[in-house]
Amino acid sequence: MTDKDLHARAIALHDSFTHDHHDRRAFLADLTRLAGSAAAANALAAAIAANPAAAAIIPADDTRLKTGTTSWNTANTRKMAGYWASPAKPAGPLPAVIVIHENRGxxxxIRDVARRVALEGFHAIAPDFLSPAGGTPADEAQAREMIGTLDLAAAVQDGAATVRMIKADKKSNGKAGVIGFCWGGAMTNRIAVAAGSALGAAVPYYGPCPDPAEAAKVKAPMLLQFAATDDRVNKTAEPWIAALKAAKVPVQAYFYEGTHHAFNNDTSAERYNKAAADLAWGRTIAFLKKNLA
Known part of the structure; x- marks a missing residue:
């Protein structure tokens, strides 16, 4: 087995652990058999997992930006909290972009990603979808467990309400887009369904796609970003793309050759693919600027 094959199989095991069964003991046992020793397995697991201590691309105190935290009401007296970032000296109201986190909350x-969005000339907000459960904890495993117990229908409505909220924000030009990653990619698709014409653009990154029957409810242009080796997600992709096209939704979809799930996450040494991430990011920003101007 080549190193490339080993790493691909290890990533598949990790994805099964984080998205399906959540049994860490079974995951490490399988990874040890694959890697050949417990020490090798632990090193490989650490390289695959996101590193919360990784340096930010855009520092939190970057003087080109203003940032902060905020909260807002959604449906049924629920409240959301989140992080926002905007250019420090905007010429006027800005297109608004919601940035949705992965399954770690x-x-x-994700705050760093929101700052990257803001530097491109947007008012960005990153909601914490675990707000109704008390907010994202520091422990990533706990956050994944909490994500798994969310009322998904209520979370989607929280997302749609956030679209309406940010469109009305005084920093916004009245147009809103959504981008999301992994769990957030799936949520981006669902918000596109729920928000209808209130949404101006949607960019889901490697998120499992909804029932194709929901495609007719989507009114926003869609840019779908997929990892070519991500079989778990990609089996849902083609039916969704076909349904969007049949519903006359403007849609673009890209499958990045040789990439793994979460290839945009630069805090994971094994997953991150800079060339693909840069290409996808350039397409994302151009798409948002075109549709939210």
Missing amino acids: LNDH
């Missing part, structure tokens, strides 16, 4: 990496 709102963490420093």
Whole structure:
């Protein structure tokens, strides 16, 4: 087995652990058999997992930006909290972009992504979808467990309400887009369904796609970003893309050759693919600027 094959199989095991069974003992046993020793397995697991201590691309105190935390009401007296970032000296109201976190909740990496969005000339907000459960904990395993127990229908409505909220924000030009990653990619698709014409653009990254029957409810242009080796997600992709096209939704979809699930996450040494991430990011920003101007 080549190193490339070993790493691909290890990532598949990790994805099964984090997205399906959540049994860490079984995951480490399988990874040890694959890697050949417990020490090798632990090193490989650490390289695959996101590193919460990884340096930010855009520092939190970057003087080109203003940032902060905020909260807002959604449906049924629920409240959401989140992080926002905007250019420090905007020429006027800005297109608004919601940045949705992975299955580890709102963490420093997603705050960093929100700052990257803001530097491109947007008012960005990163909601914490674990707000109704008390907010994202520091423990990533606990955050994943909490994500798994969320009322998904209520979370989708929270997302749609956030679209309406940010469109009305005084920093916004009245147009809103959504981007999301992994769990957030799936949520981005669902919000596109739920928000209808209130949403101006949606960019889900490697998120499992909804029932194709929901495609007719989507009114926003869609840019779908997939990892070519991500079989778990990609089996849902083609039916969704076909349904969007049949519903006359403007849609673009890209499958990045040789990439793994979460290839945009630069805090994971094994998953991150800089070339693909940069290409996907350039397409994302151009798409948002075109549709939210």
